Amino acid sequence: MAEAFLLANSDVVLARARAGDSDALETLFRAFEVPVYNLARRICRTAEDAEDVLQETFFEVCRSIGQYRGEGSLWGWVRTIASSKALMRLRRNKYRDTDELEEEIHVPLRQEGSTHLRMDLEAALERLPEVSRAVVWLHDVEGFTHEEIADMMGKTVSFSKSQLARAHVRLRRWLGEEIAV
């Protein structure tokens, strides 16, 4: 992927993409389609939603590539568009309230040794309410700050911080990491 990133960042490809060259725009798409889809899939509820986010993101990238001035990495610019589109998709789907009873969602547990039942991390992440999952992914994996997340979500910084903490409390419990203190 790094090679593709380098290629996508090359001045020639960017200049051609800005001029509307279809091959250059496809080069950008091929360079970033997997990381954009991965981000969208971790945030959205279904693969179909994530594919739609991928499509919307690149439609926007193709329309707005002329506005990218090279301040910051190209991936950072694309990632912000993708995150906004994924969050818009959550809002459009009227995401579940963050306080919804988590017990309503059943995810199979994995047997660990003879005594502990643990949920696998991927399943635990999937089980989180949409907003909490989005905050965890955007903050802990993609590296957005709470200020940036709050801005994209139209919420406060405190909201982002508390969602992250609550998500980790849940993950810790589901992953069987709790210890008596």
Add this chain to the structure above:
Amino acid sequence: MTHLSMEDLTLLRESLPAAGAAAAREHLAACPACQAELERLHQRVARLRALPTVAPARDRWPEVRRRVVAERRRRQYRWLGVGGFAAAASITLALLVNNMSHPQPVSASTEDISRAMDRSHSLEQALDTYDPDSRVTDGVTAQAAGELEDRIAVIDNQLESAQMLDAAARNNALLRLWRERVGLMDALVDVHITHASNVGL
């Protein structure tokens, strides 16, 4: 002894000091339980970052490209202040009027050209009514439609260039181009309508 909350622990990872961070760090330095909790948090985040990357099952580029091309065409039309048909047609009509007032030995009749223009106009209206941009399209359909739209755009450019030709060559070129445009528009309508009937729309 009150241990650090999860919010305290998550904020301790931030590079910018949060309010109360000094007291939290002081507690952390003296509390093995909170140190263990912070370590588990670090490990959990590392595992999140190491989750396998998921890739899309379908190629979405053809659909993105089709929408980009369609939007580009719309922008061009808006910039011209008229529809694609009208832009190309106005040039042709002006040329035909000129031909009639200054008769030339031409082989293609103005009636033939007008008929081809009318047919192209009808097909374009049918496509506008169907409104393909608002519909879900599979990759194969999107790719086929995109290629046809590209070729129609090329024909429109050639229609504009045709005005540079002398009268005889011009009428022949106009008839050929308008007929080609009709063929491509016909195919474009077919691609969308066939797709719609295949998926039961």
